[in-house]
Amino acid sequence: MTRLPTLGPRGEGWVAVQLILLAAVVGAGALLGPDWSGVIRFVGILGGSMMLAGGMIIAVRGAVDLRHALTPLPRPNSDATLMTAGIYGLARHPIYGGLILGSLGWSVTQASLAALVSSAALAGFLTLKSAREEAWLVERFPDYAAYRVRTRRFIPWIG
16 A cells, blocks of 8 residues: 555546646746757757657557546546556556656757756656556556566656
8 A cells, every 4th residue: 555645536636736747847948948059959859859759659659558548547447457558568657658758858958957857846746646546556456566567667668
């Protein structure tokens, strides 16, 4: 069992904080604007690639694989089944991983330290949210513990 709070019957508070942190990442990068003085164009390409890989490939693929079971709430739907195929065979929380990678990419393309700090806060928060979610998944699916041992948390092939 976890000591993390549920923040609502299905974890609605977790979603609210996640949205606030995503807005902070975007706002910090947009408000401070890009400052390319002294920054190599490669950084923009790297950041754009991270946004594409994170937001478009990993997160969207995770949403497609979940289909009807997709919910922003950490407590699984009552009719959900344990998904271990597709991108979920490589990462337990690919949507969260995509959000983290995408927000880091945005921070890099905007050359914004504030957006980078917001991205770090988002990554820390999503680590906590995923732990809360996993506590519910372990209760619901007996096979989840073994799946957790063999599968990365956020991003395939990385930590």
